[in-house]
Amino acid sequence: MPSIVSLQEKYMKEALKQAKKAAALGEVPIGCVIVYQGKIIGRGYNRRNTDKNTLCHAEITAIRRASKVIKDWRLEGCTLYVTLEPCQMCAGAIIQARIPEVVMGCMNPKAGCGGSILNLLQMPEFNHQAIVHRGVLAEECSELLKNFFIDLRKRNKDEKERSKAENGKEISSENNCMSGESS
Numbered sequence: 722m723p724s725i726v727s728l729q730e731k732y733m734k735e736a737l738k739q740a741k742k743a744a745a746l747g748e749v750p751i752g753c754v755i756v757y758q759g760k761i762i763g764r765g766y767n768r769r770n771t772d773k774n775t776l777c778h779a780e781i782t783a784i785r786r787a788s789k790v791i792k793d794w795r796l797e798g799c800t801l802y803v804t805l806e807p808c809q810m811c812a813g814a815i816i817q818a819r820i821p822e823v824v825m826g827c828m829n830p831k832a833g834c835g836g837s838i839l840n841l842l843q844m845p846e847f848n849h850q851a852i853v854h855r856g857v858l859a860e861e862c863s864e865l866l867k868n869f870f871i872d873l874r875k876r877n878k879d880e881k882e883r884s885k886a887e888n889g890k891e892i893s894s895e896n897n898c899m900s901g902e903s904s
């Protein structure tokens with residue numbers, strides 16, 4: 722029987738595959754899978770920009786699909802794997818869906834609500850708390866994000882330089898025009 726750690730890594734790799742789909746669309750690479758009785762029943766990746774919809778986070782999509790498969794809004798007995806610590810919306814949805822166990826890749830100190838800013842997943846005041854595992858394949862998960870932002874900055878810089886060069890061309894051709902008229 723595989724150890725818990727190797728199982729967690731196995732499913733986190735599946736979540737990473739989803740995250741790479743987001744990256745291919747130019748989206749921040751975050752991916753999620755939901756596992757029930759050893760089977761993946763929901764997958765999702767960030768499509769916020771593509772769908773122009775703030776609800777299209779990886780976890781929400783995976784929860785929607787998993788609920789469809791088990792025909793219940795309650796995802797009892799499921800484990801959710803996500804490459805980045807969930808935001809307040811997704812952590813809220815995880816608790817609403819009664820998901821008992823959450824496995825995360827890297828943490829999100831600026832927006833995470835699975836222990837960074839808040840720990841919505843484990844508040845004793847709510848009627849449900851999840852068991853939380855942090856840092857599974859954290860390096861791979863954060864590397865993917867880091868590389869995405871490096872590429873994005875480079876693309877933005879190239880874009881700026883290109884538009885600067887094009888504006889420069891327009892100005893110089895306008896000048897040519899004006900000097901042509903005056904002569």
Ligand SMILES: [Zn+2]
Binds near residue numbers: 778779780809812
């Ligand atoms: Zn979210």
